[in-house]
Structures are given as structure tokens and as C-alpha cells.
Amino acid sequence: MKKDSTKLVITFVVLIFLIIISLCASILYTVNDYLDARRSNVPVFVFFKDNVTKNQALQFTQSLKKQASVKQIKFIDKSAALTDILSKLNLPEQQFSENPLPYSLEIFLKPKFAADVSSISYMEKTLKSNPLVDEVRIPKGLFANISQTYSAFKEFAYILLGIFVLLEIIILSLLLKITYEHKRYTFDKLKLLGIKRARIFFVFLNQNFLSWLLASIFACILGAGGMFLYVNYVNIVPNYQNDIVLSFGISGAANIILSLIIIIILSLFVFFIEDEKI
Structure with a gap:
């Protein structure tokens, strides 16, 4: 019973x-994508x-789209901008003899450039040096706040995952030690029969491998069932559905491989620490 229960506990853990x-x-990963999207928004x-024509503004916009840092550009026509402002203020458009607004752009940066202060400063300097541009406004404080939040979140994520992996290593080490103690008498008998320690180790490893294999299956x-239920019945954040499913699959596969490596290394460590020559 002890042998079976130990295998079951390892599988469960x-x-x-x-x-x-x-x-x-x-x-x-999904929260990381969300923070990336916030930076890009x-x-x-x-x-x-004021003297820049619409054609000149559009040509400049097309040249900006080729830059590596640019994710998207929204061209704002001054006629549409005036109409929008007047409608919000509930004012008649006829009271203006001419449009006082210039053509303008809203430039959205790619996440990695939006997080880089030097890239933002370089873009600001480049834009201001262009003879067509009158003014550049960059919400640097908002960029900085989002970048700080992103950095703090990354540190938290690494620490949290590191704690889980460390707990897995500690708990599995203790369980493998108990497993070896339960099998010590059998292993000693095999050594008396002339079986080499390396071969006995593979017997020990094979039993631990079976526990890992069952747990992985x-x-x-459970993972596939959980994702099916989430996609079809829960789906709290539908905009990130594909990210959640993909990241869960990739992290699951990576975690299975990592657990196998941990099992092999810990089995080797426990065996050669606990095992004694006869």
C-alpha cells in the first residue's frame, strides 16, 4: 500500500x-498582451x-508608415475635425468663415518602441525637425506609467512562476526521497544479486517516469477539457480567447517538458545521495 500510495501522491503532485x-x-501571458495593447493605444x-495642403499631409503620413516603430497612423482631416468639435459643442458650422484647425495625425507605436523612452524622444525630435510639422504632443507621463506597470508586472510574473517551480522541486524531492526509502530493501536485495547500481537507478527512474507520464496524460x-468549457461556455475575455488558448497550450507543453527534466535530475540526485554501496 505504501508503494502504491507514494506513486499516486507523486502523480497527483x-x-x-x-x-x-x-x-x-x-x-x-494574456495580461502581458493586454499591457502591450495599452501601450500601443x-x-x-x-x-x-496651417499652409500644409492635404496632399502634402497624406504624403508625409505614407512616409511615416514605413518606419519600424509605427504600428498605425490615423489621419485627421481638418474639415471632419471641425465638424466633430462643433457637433459636440452643439454650435453651427456657418459661424466660421474658414477652418482654423490644421490637418493632424494620431500615431500609434509598436509595444517595444512605446516602452523605450529613447525611441519616443528620437521620434519627437525627428517629427519636430520636419518643415511641415508645427507641433508634436507626446503624453510621456502616460507612456512612463504604463512602462513602469509593465516592468513591475514582469518582475511579479517571473517571481510567481519561480516560486511555483521551486515548490515543485522541493515537494518532489521529499516525495522521491520517501519513495526511495520504501524501495531501499528491494534495491539492496538487487545489489546483493550482483545488479549494478546504474541499472537499479534506471528501475527507480522508470517508476518515477511512469508517475510523470500519467500526470502529463x-x-x-483536463487542460483540453478546461479550454473547451472556457471557449464554449465561459469566455470572460473573448478578445483574448486565442491568446489564452494558445498560451495555455504552449505553456502546458513547456511545463510538461520541464517537469520531466526535474523528475530526471531529482531522481538522479536522490538516488546517489540515499543509495549506499553494499
């Missing part, structure tokens, strides 16, 4: 850690000079 770590990694405002079944 590996299964729990596979599910928990994969789920946490998936959630953290902060616009850089560019206002053209159950984790795949």
Missing part, C-alpha cells in the same frame, strides 16, 4: 503543478502647419 503553472503562465499627436485531458 506533478498533475497539480502542471495545471497550476500552465494556468498561471497563460493568465500572465496611446497616441502621439502631430499637428501640421491527465493534465492534457
Whole structure:
């Protein structure tokens, strides 16, 4: 009973850690994507000079789209901008003999550039040096706050996953030590029969490998079932559905491989620490 219960406990522990770590990694990856999207949703405002024609502004916009840092550009026609402002203020458009507004742009940066202060400063300097541009407004404080939040979140994510992996290592080490103690008498008998220690180790490793294999199979079944239920019945954040499913699958596969490596290394460590020559 002790042997069977020990195998069952190892299988259960590996299964729990596979599910928990994969789920946490998936959630953290999705939150990371959300923070990336927030950074990319902060616009850089560019206002053209009053004498710039629409054709000149559009040509400048097309040249900006080729830059590596630019994710998207929204061209704002001055006629549409005036109409929008007047409608919000409930004022008649006829009271203006001419449009006082310039053509303008809203530039959205790619996440990695939006997090880089030097890239933002370089873009600001480049835009201001262009003879067509009258003014550039960049919400640097908002960019900085989002970047700080992103950095703090990354540190938290790494620490959290590191704690889970460390707990897995500690708990599995103790369980493998108990497993070896339960089998010590059998292993000693094999050594008396002339079986080499290396071969006995592979017997020990094989039993631990079976526990890992069972846990991995159950984790795949439970994970697939959980994702099916989430996509079809829960789906709290539909905009990130694909990210959640993909990240859960990738993190699950990576976690299964990591758990196998941990099992092999810990089995080797426990065996050669606990095993004694006869």
C-alpha cells in the first residue's frame, strides 16, 4: 500500500503543478498582451502647419508608415475635425468663415518602441525637425506609467512562476526521497544479486517516469477539457480567447517538458545521495 500510495501522491503532485503553472503562465501571458495593447493605444499627436495642403499631409503620413516603430497612423482631416468639435459643442458650422484647425495625425507605436523612452524622444525630435510639422504632443507621463506597470508586472510574473517551480522541486524531492526509502530493501536485495547500481537507478527512474507520464496524460485531458468549457461556455475575455488558448497550450507543453527534466535530475540526485554501496 505504501508503494502504491507514494506513486499516486507523486502523480497527483506533478498533475497539480502542471495545471497550476500552465494556468498561471497563460493568465500572465494574456495580461502581458493586454499591457502591450495599452501601450500601443496611446497616441502621439502631430499637428501640421496651417499652409500644409492635404496632399502634402497624406504624403508625409505614407512616409511615416514605413518606419519600424509605427504600428498605425490615423489621419485627421481638418474639415471632419471641425465638424466633430462643433457637433459636440452643439454650435453651427456657418459661424466660421474658414477652418482654423490644421490637418493632424494620431500615431500609434509598436509595444517595444512605446516602452523605450529613447525611441519616443528620437521620434519627437525627428517629427519636430520636419518643415511641415508645427507641433508634436507626446503624453510621456502616460507612456512612463504604463512602462513602469509593465516592468513591475514582469518582475511579479517571473517571481510567481519561480516560486511555483521551486515548490515543485522541493515537494518532489521529499516525495522521491520517501519513495526511495520504501524501495531501499528491494534495491539492496538487487545489489546483493550482483545488479549494478546504474541499472537499479534506471528501475527507480522508470517508476518515477511512469508517475510523470500519467500526470502529463491527465493534465492534457483536463487542460483540453478546461479550454473547451472556457471557449464554449465561459469566455470572460473573448478578445483574448486565442491568446489564452494558445498560451495555455504552449505553456502546458513547456511545463510538461520541464517537469520531466526535474523528475530526471531529482531522481538522479536522490538516488546517489540515499543509495549506499553494499
